[in-house]
Each structure stands twice: as structure tokens, then as C-alpha cells.
Amino acid sequence: MTPRYEPHEIEQKWQRVWEDEGAFRAPNPVQSEPTAENHWYQLEMLPYPSGPSLHMGHVLNYTMGDVQTHVRRRSGWHVVRPMGWDAFGLPAENAAIREGRHPRETIERNIETMRGQMKRLGWAIDWEREVSAHQPTFYRWTQWLFQQFVANGLCYRREGPVNWCPNDQTVIANEYVVDGRCERCGAEVELRNMTQWYMRTTAYADELLEYPGAEWPEKTKAIQRNWIGRSEGAEILFRVEETGEDLAVFTTRPDTLFGATFFALAPEHPFVNAHASEEAKEYARHAGARPVEERAAATTKTGVFTGFHAVNPINGERLPIWVSDFVLMDYGTGAIGGVPAHDERDAQFAETFGLPVVPVIDDEGRLINSERFDGLPSEEGKRAIVAALEQEGRGKPTVNYRLRDWSVSRQRYWGCPIPFVHCEKCGVVPVPEQDLPVILPDIEDYAPKGRPPLAANEEFMAVHCPQCGGPARRDPDTMDTFVDSSWYFLRYIDSHNDEAPFDRFVVDYWLPVSQYIGGIDHSTGHLLYSRFFVKAMNDWGMVGFREPFARVFHQGWVTLGGTKMSKTKGNVEGPDQVVDAYGADAVRLYILFMGPADQDMEWTPDGVEGIVRFLRRLWRIVHEVAERPPADDAREAALARKANETIVRVTDDVLRRFQFHTPISAMMELVNELSGAVDAPDARFAAETLVSLIQPYAPHVAEELWGVLGHERLWEAPWPEADESQLVRDTFELVVQVNGKVRDRFEVDASLDEDALVARARESERVRSYLDGGELRKTIVVPQKLVNFVV
């Protein structure tokens, strides 16, 4: 008599066993011993513990990683699969503010809940490696690394315009300003001038366009390419007639230089303030104050003549210098040569102010009105003109980037303190290594108020300068959370090391991450920053690789009501209810069965029933098979072949195609076939294969059924391998077409040669009726598949 399928009992039972045995612990290699060749670092982006629960998007993500982990482990790979918490930062702090509690309390409670949910879903995580960004044992090394960046000239302080979120009361990075608004809270961002720490990401701008040894989705690379915005062109010097000074211009179209009819400066350009007429300065003050968004949205161009003229170095032409807000100070040099004939914006400007238009490229893309360069194709013209200017020291080829350095100072409390002190005598001085970490003090009033909350804490702020011993002040800002997440994947590998952030030997063994799973929304942020970190560390000799993530996969969004589940939108659905109702195995199977993992999917629990039916069916059938005495020599039938085919499909889909929903379909097919043949001699083989294949998806029920079949420890049993000999078919279904349309199909012997197949096809009554009366022009035979007659 088959017992009832009771998921909760089974799941608790096996989770306890795995925990007691440390089943999913992955020991690090030891330098003196040989290391495994097949190693796999499975990583999914770590969660923010800012909400009180995981949501179904997390469930999708981590279940995918889990299936990959189990299949790799059982296929003989040494797999590490860690987990941790992105505990610092705005989302966590804002959640705490809403609750009226200290951020530490909120996030530590959330971490506990989420960890419990993860364990309840049975994910194979090596919990020994767990880290959280807010622990001093972690952020000590974030601070240490920060100092390394400074020491190596890749992190620096400067004053400049920054994006200020008036709602969150802090500076935010360019990468997290979307359409002029704060990516987190949606408030319109203001420009402010402040002194801030920056990571010099631009130092690697060119290299970030290359992905040595890393297979990334084209889409992600395109997003990063757009963001870096490399463009090749030339820098050209125009002399100001009245003052004799040179103004540089960046252009991607030096071939149109003869068409320049005016010269324009950004309102913020220093020349404007130094020389321009009062009217022009007045314009610049107003225009410069308008947000860029608004400037871009304006339909007509505005501007004021400065009273000065620039000399075009290629032909000596005298151009009026204007100031206009369509020229941007932070791209190129903040100055342009206006060519109305070949640039849409310049054309609008020229039209508004009645400036001349001189075409210099004809319909065939050749230069005209360009003196000795006439007739050259545009591309050649570019090179020739730049070369000519270079001879006279008036121009040179240049590359420009859209990428800006990453601003990392935040005027908020809940983050990693910046390990520098400000001394009036010595300047900005690093906190000595032996004094790290600079502990984030527990303060009562951490609410944002426009100046960093730590600044009000005298106990924290007042220090002695490490260099001269005189009075000094700590840096009251904290770091952007993305600094923490730029290296956490390295700390997992050596999370208990208290002498260094990590040991290079173990990190070089595991890294780069074999498979990284996470949202595509991090393409221009976290994924770019992490690459920057690793390239820098590689240059300093800290790591032996140059890319952090060998393969990247982006899951689709799990949506509710059409929008991505997120706390800010309030449409979060956690796993607890469904797990209560159906068990973890059903939830794991269902979230993956919903559709291709890289596409968005609307969450609805409606289909879970189908999965539960499937599990109950599996449960009953495996019990039925187990009750029958095992047959000898049981592998020579259709069921065995189906089982072998299923092994091939599941393995190929998970390991090569990274596809998780089709293997479930394949296993359902096998269950359907087995359900009608529990007495077949190969039924036991089919049942064992099935249970073994489903283990990565539904590890608890699989383990239980493995026991029913008389075995144990499925989680470490070898992954099934298909028996090639059983995949061979003696017969196949021959499809017979006439003019490409299927007219008949029947089983034939697989050994028949082409002539024999044609002969068999001709014998078909149905086919004959279509062949009669026509002239046979061609016969196409596809071995093992079809015969097509063309009449």
C-alpha cells in the first residue's frame, strides 16, 4: 500500500540530514595537495535584506542556481555555491526608517527570516562561507581595499558637479540616475557642487569593452558598450582672434571642418566667464542652472554671441563664437565647431540665428567645397584633414568616452565608513592598517538631513592625525553599497581570513565565477564596477585573472500585475504561502516550469496544481514499481530507451543550453510513459532514472523515493549517463512528402538504404494517388527522416 505523499514531513527530514552532514560544504583546496581540475563556482547575485521576505524572483534565481549546482556536483565537479547579504545601503536604511528602528535590527531580523526561507526551500548552499557587508569582519577589508585604490591612484577626491537626490538626501552615482531621477525613490535629481570620492573607472574605459575569456550575453555587452560610449574622432585647436588663446574642440567629423560656420561654447566653459560680454554671461548663468533634461527637451535652440571670433585652422575662416546650452561641458571639451550642413542640432541653431550653411559632403559621401581635399570619400577625408592639422600642431586623433568616474561618497549613515581622516596640516590621511576597521558607531539619530549623520557624532569625528598626531576629523561620508558588492564574490572564497581580504591561491583556484546569475538591471552598475575592481586587483598582483564572471545569465523578471516584483512597488509575493500549501519541491519545480528562465513571467499560483499532480503521480508510480520484484536483464525495451533519451535531454538542457523548463517536460513524458507500463521489465530502470534526474529540481521527494527503491544518498550519487547502445533505434517513422506536403508516414527498418526507402515510399497507396499523372522531377531523401517526391 502506497503511503500518502506528505511533502512537509519529507522536506524537514532531509533538510536536517543535509545540515547535519554538511552535505553541501565545499572545502577550499590546499596548496600542498593536488587540486581538482573540474571546479565550478556557482553564484547568484546576493539579496538585499531590506525586505521582510524573499520574493518569487529570488526563488527563480536561486532554484536555477541550485539545479546547476546539483547537476555539476553529481557530474564530478568540485562545486562551491555560497550565499551572503548586501546589507549596507539605502534600501536597508530606508526600510529601517519606515519601521522606526535601527538599521542593524531591521536587517539582521530580515537576514534571519530570509536565511530560514532559503533553508526551507532546500537550496544546496555552503553556509560556512556566509558573509554580510555590514559585519566589521567584512567591511574591514572593504576599507582596506578602498585604501589600496587610493594608493594606486584609482580612487581620488575632487570637487565637481554631483547628482543629489533631495529625497534620499545623498549623492548618487551616474549609473543610478534614470531619466534624471533617482533610481531608488524616483525623485528628480539636482546638480550640486561637492567634494567627493571617485573611483577612476575611466582608467579602464577601453579595457572594459573587451571580455577576455568571458562569455557574456551580447545584450549585456551592448548595454555596457553604450554606457562606456567610446567614440573616435579628433581634437582640433581654434585660435581666438581677439585674445590669441586656443580653444579645443572634439569632433567625430573632421571631414566636415570646411563646413563650420560658427563656433559654440557650453555655458559652463571657462572662456565665457573670463571674456564674454555681460549679456553672454547672464545667459550662461541662467542656461547653466537649467537641468540637462530640460535643456535637452527644449524645442528651439537658444544662445548669445560672445563678441569674439575663432579662426578655423583648416582654412583661416573667421567664425563667430556663441555660447549655447546645447553644448555640454561634460562631454568632449565643452566647445564645438558648428557645421549646420551636416549636423541636425547645428542646423537648428543656424536656422534660429540666421547663420550660413555650407555643404561640404555630396550625395556620394565625397568632400566638396574643401579645397585640396575635394573628391575624397568621407572616411579618407577625416584622416587627411586630421593629418594635415597634426603637421601644424593644430589637431590630433582622440578618443572620447561617455563613461564618467564613479562617485562613491554617500551622505548617509548605513554604510561602510571611509577610512581616511582630514588633517589641517597633513591633508587627507589614511587610517593606519592596524586601526582598521573604522567601526560604524551605533548612533541614535541616523536620519538623513542633508549632511552626513556621522558628522554630528563628535565621538566618531574627533581623532588624532595618524601622521602628525594633531587634531583631525574623520570623513563623515560612507561608501556606496556597490563598493561592497564589487568584491563580495572574492570574500566568499576565504570568508574567515583575518589577515587579508582573501588568499590569492584559493581565489585563483575558484575564480572567475563559472556562472553568474542575476538581473540585467545591474549591467551598467554592479557588473561594470566588479569588472573594474578585478582588473585593478589583477594589475596590483592580488588576483590572477582579469574578468570576475566567466559566464553571465540574466533571469527574467517575475512580475505581479505586469510589473517587476519589488518592495517599492508593493507587489511582492513571497514563497511562504505556496510552500505551506504544496511543499518546497512543488514550488521549485513550478517556478522553473513557468517558462524560459530568461524571460519575464507573470506570477500566478494557478499552475502549481499541475506540478503537484505530477509529483503525486511520480510518488505513486515509483512505489508501484518498487513493490514489484526486480526483473533481470531489464533494459531491452522501449521504456529503457525513453529513459536514456530523457537522460540526454535533461543533461544537455541544464549543462549546455542553460534551459530549465524543458527538462521538466521531458521528465513528465517519461512519467506518462512509465505510468502505463509499471509491469514492464525495464520499469525499474525507468523509475530509478526518473528519480535520479529529478533530484536537482525536487531534492527532497527524490531522496525519499530513492530510499523506496532501495538506495541511499542520492545527493552524492553519480549523475546518470545515457547508454549509447540503447539510444539506437531499429525502426523509425518515415515521412513521405509529395511537393513538400506530408502524404503518408509509417514505420520502416532503420537499416534501409536510400533506394530501399524510395521504394517503400512509392509503395504507399496514398502517395501513389498524388504521383499518378504527374512527371517525377526529383526525389529527395533525408536519411532516418523522410522522402520527398517533386512532381
Added chain:
RNA sequence: GCCGAAGUGGCGGAACUGGCAGACGCGCCGGACUCAAAAUCCGGUGGCCUUCGGGCCGUGUGGGUUCGAUUCCCACCUUCGGCACCA
């Protein structure tokens, strides 16, 4: 405007290398079991036509290549994502 992805039944989707379109599941319809229901099991389920043998149409639209196209090529439409007064 530039760059990238996608469009298949009532729904989620499958078809990997050009070779039987719609696997698998949901939903729906019918049947068995039952006093009844749930659960379970069996069968059906793209559209139109049918003399019930089958026939025709069908993968966003229009063309093309091919014996044969969901798959390749060209043009277009729609949706989604990235960049964007970036010179």
C-alpha cells in the same frame, strides 16, 4: 535617431543543425469510479470544410531563396530593453 532582443492555439510555452508545427503543462469538453462531490483514472481539444477516407488554411505583415522555411535573406509593423542636444 543609434544599438540590442522578441512576436507560434483560449493561456504558459516546445520544435537546438532548414525536414511531421503545437511536445509538456494550464484551462476547457466528454467518459469511468461515486448516492453525490472532491481526489484519481481514461479520452478529446489550432481554424475552416468533410461524403468521416480525408482536404484546405495556419508560426506579426509583405516579398524572396529552397524540393521543403517558425528556422535563412530583404522590407515593413508591433512590443520590450539600453543610449541619446554625446558634437
